[in-house]
Amino acid sequence: MFPEFEVVPAVDMQDGQVVxxxxxxxxxxxxxxxxVEAARRWIDAGAGTLHLVDLDGAFEGERKNAAAIDAVLDAVDDDVGVQLGGGIRxxxxxxxxxxxxxxxxxxxxxxxxTPEIVAEISESHPGSVLVSLDAxxxxxxxxxxxxxxxxxPAEAAQRYxxxxxxxxxxxxxxxxxxxAGVRTDPVERLVEAVDIPVIASGGVATVDDVVALRDAGAAAVVVGSALYEGAFTLAEATDAVDGS
Incomplete structure (x- = not known):
């Protein structure tokens, strides 16, 4: 997973729309x-992985955007990775x-x-579980x-x-x-606590934020608002990481 640092576009869904x-x-x-249009946009821009979240599922405990997620999966090429969260219980x-x-x-x-769910899924599908620690x-x-x-967060990461x-x-x-920018201290603490990859998310506003999270030890960074608002392009973020 993420043999090289990667910038991962977020496709967060609520009521069937990206938000x-x-x-x-x-x-x-x-x-x-x-x-689907958002997913295709990021794939065309060079995304190697998409980060999908069913926000309704996250809030309500059951998946509400299954149709939209299925449509995205149908549109994604086999060489593009997909990670999905929200309402998976x-x-x-x-x-x-x-x-x-x-x-x-x-x-x-x-x-x-139910912490044991992580081990149970990992046993049948090794390498398939990301544990989301939102702080x-x-x-x-x-x-x-x-x-x-x-x-x-750091203690919980060790357990998982x-x-x-x-x-x-x-x-x-x-x-x-x-x-408004990122905070690298919490990411550094997590990276020091575990030997598995840490994927960072939250606050990215500039390509310098992306580089800072890479330098903090993150294996990848999920970016949402900054890409959708045009603060920088996926290519600009990737080039900044590759050139530093």
Whole structure:
């Protein structure tokens, strides 16, 4: 997974449309159109991986954008990786998606509530589970970033690495969607805590932010608002990483 640092475009879905939330708060979203059109746009721009999130599923606990996700999967070439999160709560949910063509499932709430789910899925589908550790005020939050867990991100990451997680997706909710820049300290702490890849997300506003997260040890960075708002292009971000 991510043998070289990669910039991964986000395709977050709510009510069948691409949206970006500010600080993880419902009601703050800005809409960016059809998910298939967005996916094709990023693939045409050179994306090697797409990051899909069913936001309705994340908030409500069951997948609400299955039709939109299926349409994206049908539109994606085999050489483009797909990681998907939001509303995946059971082993059967995860396995059905992996069998459908998703490369990696992202578990957040389910991993916190039932940690053994990570090992169970990893046993039958090695390398397929990313555990999402979304942090707000230094605490892991779940259920669409609405509920605190009392868990420290670095300590939690160690537990999931021991259970077979292929990687950790870390979202800094405090800066998510604000285009105000990233914080590298939490990412560095996670990278030091585990030997599996850490994928960073939240706050990216410039190509310098992308480079900073790479330098902090992240294996990849998920970018949403900055790409949709045209702060920089996918090619510019990739070139900045390759040239530094």
């Amino acid at each position: 970006q939330l500010v600080g993880g708060e419902r009601g703050t979203e800005k809409t960016y159109g059809d998910p 059971t082993v059967d949910d995860a396995v059905s998606l992996l069998d459908r063509g998703v490369d990696r499932v992202i578990l957040g709430t389910a991993a916190v509530e 707000k005020d230094g605490e892991v939050v779940v259920s669409g970033w609405t509920e605190g867990t009392g868990l420290d 690495a021991d259970r077979g997680a292929a990687g950790i997706l870390f979202t800094d909710v405090d800066v998510e969607g604000q285009l």
